[in-house]
Amino acid sequence: MSAKITSYETAEIRGPKLAFNLTPENCGRMLMRSKRLLVVVGGDALKMKVADGVDVPEVAARLARSLGGTIVASPGVFKAFQSVSDVKLINMGLEDAVNRLKDESWKGFDGMGAYDMAVFIGGLYYFQSMMLSTLKHFAPNQKTISLDRFYHPNATFSLENLTPDKWKAGLDAMLQLLEAKK
Amino acid sequence: MATKISIKELDSQFAKIRGLDLVIGKVVEAGEEWSEPVGPTPYPDITALRGWDQRILARYPPFYSPLSDFCEFCTYGKCDLTAGKQGACGIDMEAHQGKWSLLTCVMGAACHATHAHHIVEYLIKKYGEDHPIDVGSEVDVEAPLIRLIAGIKPKKLGDLKEVLTYLDNQVTQLTSATATGQEQSPIDYESKALHAGMLDNLALEVADIAQVSALGLPKGNSDTPRVEIGMGAIDKSKPVILCVGHNVAPGSEVINYLEDKGTYGSVEVAGICCTAHDLTRYSKNAKIVGPISRQLMFVRSGIADILIIDQECVRADVVDEARSVGTRVIATSDQVCAGLPDLTNKTPDEIVKALLTDTPAVLVRNPAKVGEVAARAAIEAAPQRKSEKGLKDEQVLANTSRCTLCRECTENCPINLDIGYAVNAAKKSNLEPLQKIFQECIGCGRCDEACPQSIPVLSTINAASTAKIKEEKFTIRVGRGPIRDTEIRNVGRPIVMGEIPGVIAFVGCSNYPGGNEDLAKMADEFAKRRYIVVTSGCAASDLARYRDENGQTLYEKYPGDFDAGCIVNTGSCVSNAHPIGAVIKIASIFAKRNLRGNFEEISDYILNRIGAVAIAWGSQHQKAMAIATGANRLGVPVILGPQGVKHRRAYLGRSEDNEKWMVLNARDGKKVYGGPAPEHLLYVAETIEETMVMAARLVMRPNDTPKGRMIKLSNYINLHKQLYGTMPDDVQRFVRAETDIPVTMKDDVIPVLKERGWKPIEIPDPTLLDRMVLRRE
Numbered sequence: 033m034s035a036k037i038t039s040y041e042t043a044e045i046r047g048p049k050l051a052f053n054l055t056p057e058n059c060g061r062m063l064m065r066s067k068r069l070l071v072v073v074g075g076d077a078l079k080m081k082v083a084d085g086v087d088v089p090e091v092a093a094r095l096a097r098s099l100g101g102t103i104v105a106s107p108g109v110f111k112a113f114q115s116v117s118d119v120k121l122i123n124m125g126l127e128d129a130v131n132r133l134k135d136e137s138w139k140g141f142d143g144m145g146a147y148d149m150a151v152f153i154g155g156l157y158y159f160q161s162m163m164l165s166t167l168k169h170f171a172p173n174q175k176t177i178s179l180d181r182f183y184h185p186n187a188t189f190s191l192e193n194l195t196p197d198k199w200k201a202g203l204d205a206m207l208q209l210l211e212a213k214k
Numbered sequence: 215m216a217t218k219i220s221i222k223e224l225d226s227q228f229a230k231i232r233g234l235d236l237v238i239g240k241v242v243e244a245g246e247e248w249s250e251p252v253g254p255t256p257y258p259d260i261t262a263l264r265g266w267d268q269r270i271l272a273r274y275p276p277f278y279s280p281l282s283d284f285c286e287f288c289t290y291g292k293c294d295l296t297a298g299k300q301g302a303c304g305i306d307m308e309a310h311q312g313k314w315s316l317l318t319c320v321m322g323a324a325c326h327a328t329h330a331h332h333i334v335e336y337l338i339k340k341y342g343e344d345h346p347i348d349v350g351s352e353v354d355v356e357a358p359l360i361r362l363i364a365g366i367k368p369k370k371l372g373d374l375k376e377v378l379t380y381l382d383n384q385v386t387q388l389t390s391a392t393a394t395g396q397e398q399s400p401i402d403y404e405s406k407a408l409h410a411g412m413l414d415n416l417a418l419e420v421a422d423i424a425q426v427s428a429l430g431l432p433k434g435n436s437d438t439p440r441v442e443i444g445m446g447a448i449d450k451s452k453p454v455i456l457c458v459g460h461n462v463a464p465g466s467e468v469i470n471y472l473e474d475k476g477t478y479g480s481v482e483v484a485g486i487c488c489t490a491h492d493l494t495r496y497s498k499n500a501k502i503v504g505p506i507s508r509q510l511m512f513v514r515s516g517i518a519d520i521l522i523i524d525q526e527c528v529r530a531d532v533v534d535e536a537r538s539v540g541t542r543v544i545a546t547s548d549q550v551c552a553g554l555p556d557l558t559n560k561t562p563d564e565i566v567k568a569l570l571t572d573t574p575a576v577l578v579r580n581p582a583k584v585g586e587v588a589a590r591a592a593i594e595a596a597p598q599r600k601s602e603k604g605l606k607d608e609q610v611l612a613n614t615s616r617c618t619l620c621r622e623c624t625e626n627c628p629i630n631l632d633i634g635y636a637v638n639a640a641k642k643s644n645l646e647p648l649q650k651i652f653q654e655c656i657g658c659g660r661c662d663e664a665c666p667q668s669i670p671v672l673s674t675i676n677a678a679s680t681a682k683i684k685e686e687k688f689t690i691r692v693g694r695g696p697i698r699d700t701e702i703r704n705v706g707r708p709i710v711m712g713e714i715p716g717v718i719a720f721v722g723c724s725n726y727p728g729g730n731e732d733l734a735k736m737a738d739e740f741a742k743r744r745y746i747v748v749t750s751g752c753a754a755s756d757l758a759r760y761r762d763e764n765g766q767t768l769y770e771k772y773p774g775d776f777d778a779g780c781i782v783n784t785g786s787c788v789s790n791a792h793p794i795g796a797v798i799k800i801a802s803i804f805a806k807r808n809l810r811g812n813f814e815e816i817s818d819y820i821l822n823r824i825g826a827v828a829i830a831w832g833s834q835h836q837k838a839m840a841i842a843t844g845a846n847r848l849g850v851p852v853i854l855g856p857q858g859v860k861h862r863r864a865y866l867g868r869s870e871d872n873e874k875w876m877v878l879n880a881r882d883g884k885k886v887y888g889g890p891a892p893e894h895l896l897y898v899a900e901t902i903e904e905t906m907v908m909a910a911r912l913v914m915r916p917n918d919t920p921k922g923r924m925i926k927l928s929n930y931i932n933l934h935k936q937l938y939g940t941m942p943d944d945v946q947r948f949v950r951a952e953t954d955i956p957v958t959m960k961d962d963v964i965p966v967l968k969e970r971g972w973k974p975i976e977i978p979d980p981t982l983l984d985r986m987v988l989r990r991e
Contacts, residue, residue, distance in 0.1 A: 108901025
């Protein structure tokens with residue numbers, strides 16, 4: 033863990049409860065404990081391939097596949113998942129998805145019960161920050177991990193701010209860990 | 215108008231009276247009575263519509279995204295409200311967010327109410343209280359919001375004063391509810407926020423019908439003139455007067471003065487933001503520089519000789535920015551005094567002299583005086599303009615040599631543009647990335663503040679884009695104001711029956727996640743699909759700043775009627791009253807529902823029958839949230855672009871919760887399933903794809919006829935397939951009977967319905983109001 037945690041957007045200064053800052057490998061270890069995983073893919077996911085060289089839909093699919101999770105993809109990026117057939121896929125806006133996640137009585141997209149971990153990746157920074165804020169305040173038992181390149185203080189766990197190369201390599205290492213475990 | 219009767223002494227066979235003073239608030243002239251019966255809620259107080267609010271909030275509960283973990287409103291604080299904690303006063307995060315929601319809407323409503331006050335007072339002073347309200351020969355329902363909410367039918371400017379008094383009273387009461395120790399329930403906060411939104415909408419109408427009536431702005435004609443818009447449209451060879459804000463009074467007086475002196479053609483009068491729209495409605499020779507996103511950019515160019523600021527959306531640094539490039543400033547509103555010396559009581563000669571010598575920024579709270587002063591000072595100042603003033607482009611770009619690629623600018627950009635990369639590319643003589651940033655930049659200048667090397671980043675973006683700025687020259691169809699009753703008669707039935715798939719209004723500010731092109735592409739798509747597209751304010755300006763693949767702007771491509779496949783520019787922010795008024799008029803003119811003080815019934819009608827949706831893709835200001843919330847109370851759903859998430863609150867439905875979608879069937883009083891239509895009242899979307907599909911979904915209403923639902927479903931399914939590549943997951947929720955299925959899609963849809971266990975349902979005569987049930991079985 034790093035000694036100093038900084039948010040990505042300069043003014044995104046939060047309160048006493050901040051995300052634990054994890055390395056990608058530690059995120060992988062944390063994720064291994066999940067029995068009911070939801071991967072939430074945001075609307076900026078496709079741009080990240082161009083800007084940072086990370087194929088977020090591919091990362092999300094590998095992650096969900098390795099842990100038997102469900103993917104909920106923001107409608108703007110859903111088309112990119114068309115070739116993914118071996119993972120449960122939901123097409124839903126982030127606000128709609130988070131509105132369900134924050135409901136403790138919600139039984140998940142498959143009706144089998146609540147998700148014990150929600151992974152966020154590929155969102156517009158400020159939008160994702162607000163969705164994580166909703167969950168932090170109104171669903172304090174819902175654990176969240178942000179796997180985006182930038183630190184998200186409102187998540188339960190978050191990667192630190194990383195360079196594109198370190199992000200790409202870190203995600204790869206995390207996925208290899210999870211896939212090896214599988 | 216108050217009338218006072220004094221009787222010093224009266225001694226008659228009927229009575230003896232001494233020293234009687236009788237004051238009558240308003241005299242109703244014989245024969246002026248309005249025969250429409252008064253509904254249950256004329257001039258509703260802050261709890262009169264609480265029952266309606268609770269109904270809609272039960273279906274669409276508030277969804278909060280706190281922007282901060284603290285409450286900082288009183289000296290007990292800061293209080294940490296994280297994850298269920300209560301503050302020292304007992305408030306929790308949910309109620310605190312409700313308070314923010316109310317505060318935001320009250321700020322917006324107060325802005326528009328003040329604006330309405332200013333313009334009405336100015337017009338009464340100029341034209342008299344008896345000047346008639348006349349918004350066009352084909353507009354009999356001249357003030358649908360005033361009729362609906364206030365329960366009066368205004369005939370002259372003076373009649374609007376009592377509406378303003380009501381607005382003052384209600385805004386004060388709502389503001390009071392936000393104080394510590396007052397309101398405490400999130401739902402009651404939201405009920406009050408909805409009330410504030412309704413007041414906001416009412417104020418919009420007061421302001422706009424007053425100025426349409428008295429200033430001769432267009433009265434609903436579809437084919438208004440086209441005027442120039444764009445930073446490149448301004449003729450720098452002339453003296454340039456720039457008006458920024460929302461109140462047209464000072465700018466119109468500039469035009470009056472110039473016309474009186476016969477010098478209008480030799481002076482450029484232009485505006486930014488909504489004042490610009492209203493200037494072009496006043497005179498087709500005025501120009502629009504652009505939306506609010508162009509304010510700082512254009513002021514920094516130093517092209518303006520005189521900057522007139524009035525009220526709302528005026529940058530807090532604009533006086534300093536203008537002064538730094540030698541532009542003289544006249545503040546004109548008691549809402550924005552800007553720390554300037556008040557020269558209102560000086561003569562025009564004295565003010566002009568002061569402006570040109572030792573006091574280059576002044577406050578003058580008299581529109582007529584501003585008109586004369588601005589015109590004379592601009593003509594005198596223009597020859598000394600330093601506009602090629604300031605640094606040359608190359609000098610500005612040379613600043614990029616100091617860039618260390620720390621990316622502080624990127625991390626401070628509200629829309630996450632990678633400015634750091636672009637500035638660093640410019641350092642290596644590659645200007646292309648900066649030019650791309652220029653297209654998407656919202657012009658806030660936060661990057662300037664962030665740069666540790668003091669690079670003037672926004673100016674650098676401009677300097678790299680000089681050629682693009684020169685090319686930024688388009689035309690816009692002038693705001694037409696009201697929707698004519700004749701148009702409502704033509705489209706009322708097809709809208710209510712669903713045969714016109716819906717009314718989509720593109721409104722709000724220019725705080726877009728990726729430039730104005732996204733907005734224009736959405737408007738183009740819906741106009742092509744024969745929705746009625748309406749626009750206003752900065753969104754209307756931004757639609758003009760886009761050309762399609764054939765080089766046409768949307769205003770050239772589509773007619774300006776309120777009809778299928780058209781794009782209607784109603785005008786400025788306050789002209790948002792007209793699309794909102796249009797849905798009310800459909801209930802009145804087409805469905806013959808009484809409007810007078812009858813808010814609940816009309817809102818119930820709109821929510822269940824009229825497929826109207828607003829898209830505020832670049833919502834930024836509190837006013838945008840207030841307008842949206844007012845539309846929500848009337849039953850009109852609104853979609854915000856991603857920046858709208860920072861308004862902190864949405865109103866979301868849950869499509870799978872069947873109990874929430876039960877309606878009363880007015881035919882027999884039975885509670886029946888009406889479907890999730892509309893699914894949300896206020897929704898924030900991340901992408902344009904999500905927005906377009908959501909809009910096509912939100913126009914569906916329980917009352918749609920089979921033919922209408924078929925048309926709406928056809929668009930929804932088609933857009934879903936086009937943008938997401940699949941059949942909608944929820945199509946079974948919107949098919950009520952097989953006759954709803956689009957004929958050409960039956961082969962695709964029927965197997966899906968079978969797979970999902972779909973069963974047909976009755977199409978109800980839907981209402982949420984028990985009193986609207988016609989007959990009970």
